[in-house]
Amino acid sequence: MKTNELIGTVVKTQRELYYVQTEDELITSKARGLFRKSDQSPLVGDKVLVTVSKEDKGGYITKILPRKNILKRPKVVNIDLAFLVFSIKHPNLNLYLLDKNLIINEYLKVETSIIFTKTDNSDIKEIENLKKMYEDIGYRVFLSSIFDDEGVKIIKREVKNRIVSFSGPSGVGKTSLISKILGKDLEIGEISNKTKRGKNTTRHTELFVTDNKGFILDTPGFSSINLDIDYDFKLDSLFREFKKYSGQCKYNDCLHLNEPDCKIKENIKNTIYQTRYDNYKMFLNEIKNNRRF
Ligand SMILES: Nc1nc2c(ncn2[C@@H]2O[C@H](COP(=O)(O)OP(=O)(O)OP(=O)(O)O)[C@@H](O)[C@H]2O)c(=O)[nH]1
Numbered sequence: 406m407k408t409n410e411l412i413g414t415v416v417k418t419q420r421e422l423y424y425v426q427t428e429d430e431l432i433t434s435k436a437r438g439l440f441r442k443s444d445q446s447p448l449v450g451d452k453v454l455v456t457v458s459k460e461d462k463g464g465y466i467t468k469i470l471p472r473k474n475i476l477k478r479p480k481v482v483n484i485d486l487a488f489l490v491f492s493i494k495h496p497n498l499n500l501y502l503l504d505k506n507l508i509i510n511e512y513l514k515v516e517t518s519i520i521f522t523k524t525d526n527s528d529i530k531e532i533e534n535l536k537k538m539y540e541d542i543g544y545r546v547f548l549s550s551i552f553d554d555e556g557v558k559i560i561k562r563e564v565k566n567r568i569v570s571f572s573g574p575s576g577v578g579k580t581s582l583i584s585k586i587l588g589k590d591l592e593i594g595e596i597s598n599k600t601k602r603g604k605n606t607t608r609h610t611e612l613f614v615t616d617n618k619g620f621i622l623d624t625p626g627f628s629s630i631n632l633d634i635d636y637d638f639k640l641d642s643l644f645r646e647f648k649k650y651s652g653q654c655k656y657n658d659c660l661h662l663n664e665p666d667c668k669i670k671e672n673i674k675n676t677i678y679q680t681r682y683d684n685y686k687m688f689l690n691e692i693k694n695n696r697r698f
């Protein structure tokens with residue numbers, strides 16, 4: 406039997422089957438016995454070596470290449486860029502959720518950018534202020550609207566040759582934007598991974614392949630998210646704009662709450678935005694309350 410070894414990306418898993426996208430084709434593959442233990446089995450996003458039988462076109466995954474990162478919900482690996490997608494109106498912008506997701510991705514060391522959607526129905530001044538705010542903090546910010554092909558094109562460039570996730574609250578326009586990037590309407594069947602919370606349907610995680618060799622992960626909209634960060638972890642290190650004051654407060658272990666001579670508090674409204682500081686305090690409280698004894 407003639408075989409051929411190729412490298413590819415797992416775009417979908419279904420029971421014992423793995424769909425591997427190689428340079429030229431999608432190969433339906435099985436995994437060798439050595440991956441049988443579930444923590445070692447291939448996951449969506451995995452870069453794998455696949456041996457293809459010339460006869461039946463089926464593949465066998467023989468090796469999983471080292472992973473760059475592992476995300477829990479949905480369980481995917483090797484995310485090169487995470488887009489946090491938020492609208493300003495319909496639904497209204499929730500900076501608490503945006504900041505929380507930014508902080509979690511800093512913790513997981515996942516490169517993250519922001520997309521503000523539905524720019525057609527929002528005040529331009531408000532959009533510009535928000536864009537400036539997050540750019541000042543150190544994030545790249547993209548704007549999009551289903552009526553703005555140029556915005557979609559710029560976002561599509563970011564997807565090229567990378568695995569990119571789109572996540573954000575329900576209804577902000579993730580699927581609409583992804584459809585634009587893919588140049589096709591995503592049918593309900595194709596977005597079965599977007600199972601609404603609380604429903605009992607199986608959730609499929611799937612990467613969509615773009616024509617510029619990128620992979621897109623559409624994720625179910627969220628309304629809340631748990632801050633799974635150790636109590637001992639220095640939360641302030643996850644706030645990019647706080648970092649430049651690192652070690653400058655009077656006390657080394659300053660939590661930037663009521664301590665005297667705190668550089669963070671001194672710089673609120675100067676280089677530290679009030680909403681970011683307020684969210685910092687909320688997150689600090691949440692981490693304390695999550696503490697396991
Ligand atoms: N005005 C305006 N409406 C939009 C835009 N993008 C999406 N919408 C509308 O917003 C609604 C939600 O869009 P979806 O693309 O389904 O949003 P989603 O983020 O995928 O939502 P979930 O699947 O619940 O996570 C739909 O009615 C869209 O037509 C936009 O750029 N401008």
Ligand SMILES: [Zn+2]
Nearest residue numbers: 654659661667
């Ligand atoms: Zn301080």
